[in-house]
Amino acid sequence: MSALSIQDLVVRYGHGSNAMVAVDGVSLTVPRGEVVGLVGESGSGKSTVARAIVGLAPVASGSILLDGAPVPRRGRRPVQMVFQDPQSSLDPRMSIARSIAESFGPEIPRAGRAAEVARLLELVHLDPARAAARPGELSGGQRQRVAIARALAARPDVIVADEITSALDVSVQGAVLNLVRELQRELGLSMLFISHNLAVVRYVASTVAVMRGGRIVEQGPVEQILEHPEHPYTRELLAAVPESLRSAS
Incomplete structure (x- = not known):
């Protein structure tokens, strides 16, 4: 597995006065062999980041690098x-x-x-x-x-998992999350795990970035973000998580 680095990523749709900036200067690193969470509400831009990484969204500026080199768009898809x-x-x-x-x-x-x-x-x-x-x-x-x-x-060198449990029944979400943890341990996966749920991210990721309005407003180790959130938006997301899930491991 490899390290994925996103630097000053901007994704813009449209042109001129009608242009909409969906992702605005996002920088994020997924270290080799680690799961990094990207969390935010619907419309925050997190899925657009995912699509830009795999070439499905237009990159206006910034870079997406795999072990320091641009992610190839032809041939093998790492x-x-x-x-x-x-x-x-x-x-x-x-x-x-x-x-x-x-x-x-x-x-x-x-x-x-x-x-x-x-x-x-x-x-x-x-x-x-x-x-x-x-x-x-x-x-x-x-x-x-x-x-x-x-x-x-x-x-692949990196997997991007975009809300992979949100379309599932609650009864099977845990089984899929357990699978992600198991695969990470066994294969040493490098993964960007995207979710709107901080409790879900806490279960699978070691670090987390919180996204709002196309920008990352806070990032750091999961435990630090959960126990000592600094941004008001992070505190809002955390308040929506039941206390029992907040402390679950």
Whole structure:
């Protein structure tokens, strides 16, 4: 895994007087082998940051670097994204095996793809026998596990996870978060984990950045931000978290 560095990122839509700045001078680092949380309410710009990292949003200025070099936009994609809604991110016409295999690089020979699909499904705690199933035959939590397996299939240096539990039932959110923690320990994942929920970020991340109005207003170690928030907006987000979740580990 590698370190991801975002420096003075600006994302602007439109031109002239009609231009809208969605991200305004964001700087953020995801160290090698760590999970960094990016938290904020809907419309804060956090998902736009995610989309800019993987080339899906226009970068007006600033830089996005992987181990000090620009993130390549052609050939192998070293940064992979897991989207919020697995229902829309997986092709309903394709089998699970085919969806995952699409992400394989040339280092996985055709003859070995079935075995690699099975390994990845086991890694995300899905029965390899479901490889022939289509997304519509799976639950929301199972589809999100497939989406994570597909991202891992590309053998990325960094994963960007954008609100990956918010579209799931509360009963399965914890299982997916546990999976993220497990994968981070086992694989040493470098991950930018995006959420509107500080309690969720606390569970998986070591550091957190708080975003509002396209800017980062506060960042630091998760425990420090939770126990001694300095910005009023951070305190507002924290106040929305039940006390029981605030102290959970």
